Amino acid sequence: KAMSIKMYVNGSDRKGHINPEIYGHFSEHLGRCIYNGIYVGEDSNIPNTKGIRNDIVEAFKNIKMPVLRWPGGCFADEYHWKDGIGEKSQRKKMINTHWGGVTEDNSFGTHEFFDFCEMVGCEPYLSGNLGSGTVREMSEWIEYITSDNDSPMTQLRKKNGREKPWKLKYLGVGNESWGCGGNMSPEQYSALYKQYQTYCRNYGTNQLYKVACGPNGDDYNWTKVITENITPWHTNAVSLHYYTVPTGKWEDKGNATGFTDEEYYITLEKTWYMETLVKRHCDILNVNNPENNIKLVVDEWGTWYNVEEGTNPGFLFQQNTMRDAMVASINLNIFNSHCDRISMANLAQAVNVLQALILTEGEKMILTPTYHVFDLYKNHQNAELCYSSIEDEKQEGYNLPVISQSVSVNSDNEMTLTVSNCSLTECRTIEADIRGFSFDSVRARILSAESNAHNTFDEPENVTITEFDKITKIDSGITFTLPPCSVVEIILS
Ligand code: AHR
Incomplete structure (x- = not known):
């Protein structure tokens, strides 16, 4: 029994609005997330629209994917958007130094990403390059995407086939600036953040929702310092990154499959730590921002295991079991219960990377247990907790x-x-x-x-x-x- x-x-006791973006996702130029994942190219035999897999678009629509973060991750702070526009054969190649050292041909760029978001019906969330890009570069990206004025950037966009501006709400200004995004101190980052975001303008009716780089897990000092320096005048939110690593050791994280019951329970214990992190960072925000107009955006979360045997260690390809489904369920319930402060969360990552929703092999595609949890939870989107x-x-x-x-x-x-x-x-x-x-x-x-x-x-x-x-x-x-x-x-x- x-x-x-x-x-x-x-x-009748309502606790707050559950922003659909809490059910958000993340797609980085990493392994087979974009290339040979979401994007197979127009000449592929795999059914696609403008090079984007139709089956993936349908699967994302089914879970009502509300928002997708791109192009990174660590990749974002070395991505130069102008290399990814215009005639594909003319695009500059680049080495993805963070992830596998592979050469990319930049055939998936701004236009392709916005096309993809339009097909799925989700909001785009861009990560701007603060680590190795310039203030001007970030400023011009926003102008290129959102302005309807006559200007060199909008002329360039039109020349590249897009007459009307796109809508862009979510903009991250730097990613993990305490680590791969520049190894900065919170003081240094706060100053740079304020400078960069100043030139990310609201064109016409477009209103940016700016996200400052927040802490790595339990780095409470980072949250404290940046929210002492960055005000609601400069930002709408700060981010938080926390990964569930079963062993807690990056050298040997534990395997995605073939784990023991003990490893299972320890993994879930580690994922519940998200509750502590959210509470404590919210405590700091409640002190430094009692008005509650600087939100928390958990824009990277999920499990991180050893890669599958025989795969490129830089591609972060892992299987996904019922344990991952439990991790997703626990985290999504935590995010719901803090929806008064959490405005968005993005699982890492959408396809073929880390705690993926979808795995592909050639034309085959599978939906993971994690995908099914997002399906089970979709009715919470836009509801009142x-x-x-x-x-x-x-x-x-x-x-x-x-x-x-x-x-x-x-x-x-x-x-x-x-x-x-x-x-x-x-x-x-x-x-x-x-x-x-x-x-x-x-x-x-x-x-x-x-x-x-x-x-x-x-x-x-x-x-x-x-x-x-x-x-x-x-x-x-x-x-x-x-x-x-x-x-x-x-x-x-
Ligand atoms: O999601 C993989 C990586 O994890 C991201 O590129 C980075 O932001 C984080 O360290």
């Missing part, structure tokens, strides 16, 4: 909550509960007391498999979403039993 746990939900809590129970031997959850109500008056059970051996019966919300119908979907289960090119549907009908409506709400290692989406209406 499954152990029973009480959950409390109040639909509401009060929810669950009896505190820790996995024996670990500082790890067994259940992770969040609840929202959307504009169609649907209540969405996303709940996961990380135990590998025990079912949990959850009795959810639901106040402040009335409903007649219940529908639900589930993702559940053993921890190491994953999809392969031969077995692409090994881990996939199924209907979940083991829910009973009771006087006080609902009751349901979660199998071990499972993530569930329940919609009440």
Whole structure:
């Protein structure tokens, strides 16, 4: 018999708006994320539109991908956008020194990225080059993309086939400026940030939402110093990067598959550390920005394992199991629960890199367990977070909550509960007391498999979403039993 746990939900106690961008993604010029991933070129036999894989566009549309960050990552601080426009055969080649030392032909540039975002229907989020680019270069990129005036930059854009400006909201000014983006101190970065962002103008009706480079994990001093120097006048948000590395050691991070139960629980324990990080950085923001108009953008998160055997170590290609699905579920519930301060989050990365949504091999494509979690959570986008809590129970031997959850109500008056059970051996019966919300119908979907289960090119549907009908409506709400290692989406209406 499954152990029973009480959950409390109040639909009329609203805690804040869940920005769709919390369900955002990240695509870097790294390994096979862009080239031989999203972008296969117009001459490819793989069905594509302007060189962009149609199956990937469809998959991203299905999860309502709200925003995509590009071109990096570390790559962004050595990317020179003018090398990636104009006639493709004339584009300058470049060496991707960060990732595998490969030569790129710059055939995927600004126009291709904006085309891709238009096909998917998502917001573009650009990372500007502060590390090795100039103030003028960043300023002209914004002018090229967003201005409708007659100017050398807009003439150049028109010459390259785009008459009307694009809309661009999200702009990051430097990436990991404490590390690969220039090895700066927070004082040095704050000064440069203010200078660079000054010349990133709002043309016409376009309004930029600027993101300053925030801390590496628990570097609280970075957050403190930059928010003492950078004000809401200069920025809309600061970023946070935190990766879940099972061993905590970069030299040997642990493998994506074939892990033990202990490694599984430790990985989830490490991913729950996101809660501590978000809380503490928010504490600093609450001191330095009590008006809450400098938001937190977690623009890199996810698992980082050893690369798959036989693959280029610089390409960061890893498999994706049910453990990654649990990681995604836990993080997304954390982001939801802090939606008063978190305005965006971007999983690293979208295709073939780190905790990917999609893996490709030639024309084959698989959706990973992580992809399915984004599918299960899409109803939270644009909804209002509401009060929810669950009896505190820790996995024996670990500082790890067994259940992770969040609840929202959307504009169609649907209540969405996303709940996961990380135990590998025990079912949990959850009795959810639901106040402040009335409903007649219940529908639900589930993702559940053993921890190491994953999809392969031969077995692409090994881990996939199924209907979940083991829910009973009771006087006080609902009751349901979660199998071990499972993530569930329940919609009440
Ligand atoms: O996502 C891979 C890399 O991780 C990014 O390029 C960098 O920003 C971070 O260190």
